[in-house]
Amino acid sequence: FTxxxxxxxxxxVQRPGPMRLERELTLMQALATGGGLTQRGTDKGIRVHRKGADGVVQVIEAKMDDRLREGDVVFVRESLF
Structure with missing residues (x-):
C-alpha cells in the first residue's frame, strides 16, 4: 500500500483541502477538481508553495497551464473588488 x-x-476555492495528484495535473485542472473559485476568489496572483530538493519552500506565481508537483500547496487569493 503506497x-x-x-x-x-x-x-x-469551493472545496479546499488535499487532492490526489494525477499525472500531468495542471493548475487549471486542480482548481476545476476543487470545484472552481468562490465568488470572492480571483485567478490573478494564484500562488504555489513548492518545496525544493534542498527543503526550501519557494513561492511561485503560477500560470493556469503549469503542472503541479507532489506536495505543492496552492493558494487562491480573495479578489479586492
Missing part, C-alpha cells in the same frame, strides 16, 4: 501523491488547495 500513499497517493497529494497537492493541497486552500483559499477562495
Amino acid at each position: 500513499l497517493q501523491p497529494l497537492v493541497y488547495i486552500y483559499g477562495e
Whole structure:
C-alpha cells in the first residue's frame, strides 16, 4: 500500500483541502477538481508553495497551464473588488 501523491488547495476555492495528484495535473485542472473559485476568489496572483530538493519552500506565481508537483500547496487569493 503506497500513499497517493497529494497537492493541497486552500483559499477562495469551493472545496479546499488535499487532492490526489494525477499525472500531468495542471493548475487549471486542480482548481476545476476543487470545484472552481468562490465568488470572492480571483485567478490573478494564484500562488504555489513548492518545496525544493534542498527543503526550501519557494513561492511561485503560477500560470493556469503549469503542472503541479507532489506536495505543492496552492493558494487562491480573495479578489479586492
